[in-house]
Amino acid sequence: MIEHRQILRLNSAGHPTGWINYQVAVKLYYLDQIVYECGVSSMKIMGGYNRLTGLRSSLNVNSIIATRNLHKLDYSSFTPTLNNNTLFMRDANKCLYCGNDFSHRSLSRDHVIPLSLGGKDVWTNAVTACRRCNNHKGGKTPEDANMMLLAIPFSPSRVEYLILRGRKILADQMEFLMSHISKNSPLLERYKNF
Ligand SMILES: [Zn+2]
Numbered sequence: 001m002i003e004h005r006q007i008l009r010l011n012s013a014g015h016p017t018g019w020i021n022y023q024v025a026v027k028l029y030y031l032d033q034i035v036y037e038c039g040v041s042s043m044k045i046m047g048g049y050n051r052l053t054g055l056r057s058s059l060n061v062n063s064i065i066a067t068r069n070l071h072k073l074d075y076s077s078f079t080p081t082l083n084n085n086t087l088f089m090r091d092a093n094k095c096l097y098c099g100n101d102f103s104h105r106s107l108s109r110d111h112v113i114p115l116s117l118g119g120k121d122v123w124t125n126a127v128t129a130c131r132r133c134n135n136h137k138g139g140k141t142p143e144d145a146n147m148m149l150l151a152i153p154f155s156p157s158r159v160e161y162l163i164l165r166g167r168k169i170l171a172d173q174m175e176f177l178m179s180h181i182s183k184n185s186p187l188l189e190r191y192k193n194f
Contacts, residue, residue, distance in 0.1 A: 039063030123155035
């Protein structure tokens with residue numbers, strides 16, 4: 001369905017800035033805001049009929065478009081919003097205590113250092129846990145509960161966040177995003193078989 005397609009938007013320097021839907025992309029094309037296209041796929045958007053010629057207009061919207069800069073991106077200060085869906089995606093829907101895969105509704109947000117002990121509700125203190133492990137851990141630290149964390153929680157970079165927030169990411173978009181994250185990103189290992 002074309003309505004669900006997402007276009008990856010870059011700034012003119014080629015840094016990914018966000019996902020947009022095709023309506024926004026069409027607008028940017030008509031406003032002459034596209035600096036260049038760099039996806040290998042595109043989708044054809046049909047427009048209206050010309051009354052004189054009877055021909056229908058169409059526009060090819062590329063899967064990755066670089067647009068004129070609206071504002072400067074500050075990469076250093078980027079902190080994405082912490083929400084459960086993205087957190088579970090970051091941890092590949094695995095409980096970071098028992099290592100099993102679960103559906104989103106069976107997962108929960110665990111605070112490594114519990115809030116009651118002064119832990120914060122931030123990416124670096126939040127992990128995905130199944131309800132059973134979360135209950136078992138209770139208000140303790142992993143050490144006190146004798147439960148080992150299988151991975152270190154991290155705050156996603158802007159590009160990692162785009163990967164986690166993307167819906168039905170196309171192969172060329174994924175390849176582009178992957179080439180823009182750090183070689184040490186834990187997501188590389190997790191999503192390399194995309
Ligand atoms: Zn578990």
